[in-house]
Amino acid sequence: MVFNTHDLSREFNQVLRNWALASDQADYQDGWLKRWSRKGACAALTKMVGLAIPFARRSGFEVVAVGPGYLKARIPFSLNKNHIxxxxxxxxxxLAELPGGILTLVNFSDDYYPLIKDLKMNYLKKATSDVTVEFRVSPEEMERLKREVLQNGKSNFLLKGELRDTSGEIxxxxEGHYQMRSHSLR
Known part of the structure; x- marks a missing residue:
């Protein structure tokens, strides 16, 4: 039997999407099983991102929570200290840029992919601890993206994030400007 790695990758991505998103829809996943399933999906996403983007692995980037239209990520201070x-x-x-692609992987089929067009950062305070960021995309916004990609081959979207230290300080x-596209419309 010969495996087509592209088909295998698409199949794995679909399993991962189902795993990451299903715990909100499945009655049997309650309590510890629901938490374990989410934790496993986050670990798998973190590993995939690290394989695709070596800097993410070296920097300790981690997906800590995922769900429909939602992603929370963390980056540790210990691996990312600078000279001061x-x-x-x-x-x-x-930490601010990677979640756009991960949200796409989890919430859309393999037919879609994002491009980062612009990312603006405002550094407000020294970060001297681990830092997290959360992003949410409404169901209406996800439907708009799918509809526009089908109609126009692409659709723009915006992700705004607040990067917080362990005490909750921003x-x-x-502000990331992305464009969603379809592989089939290249």
């Missing part, structure tokens, strides 16, 4: 003992600005940029904000 604060978090390296590039690590904060990475250390940076981000």
């Amino acid at each position: 003992n604060t978090m390296y600005a590039g690590a904060l940029f990475t 250390v940076a904000t981000s």
Whole structure:
């Protein structure tokens, strides 16, 4: 039997999407099983991102929560200290930029992919601890993206983030301008 790696990858991505999103829809996944399933999906996503983007792995980037239209990620201070003992600005940029692609992987089929067009960062305060960011995309916004990609071959979307240290203080904000496209319409 010969495996087509593209088909295998598409199949794995579909399984991962189902795993990450199903716990909101499945009655049998309650309590510890629901938490375990989400934790496993986050670990699998983190591993996939690390394989695709080696800097993500080296910097310790981690998906900590995922769901329909939702993603929370973290980057550790210990791996990203700079020469003045604060978090390296590039690590904060990475934390703000990667979730756009991950949200696409989890919430859309393999027919869609995002491109980052512009990412603006505002560094507000020194980060001297781990930092997290959360992004939410409404169901209406996801439907708009799918509809526009089908009609026009592409659709623009915006992700705004607040990067927070372990005490909950906002250390940076981000504004990412993305474009969703379809593989079949290249």
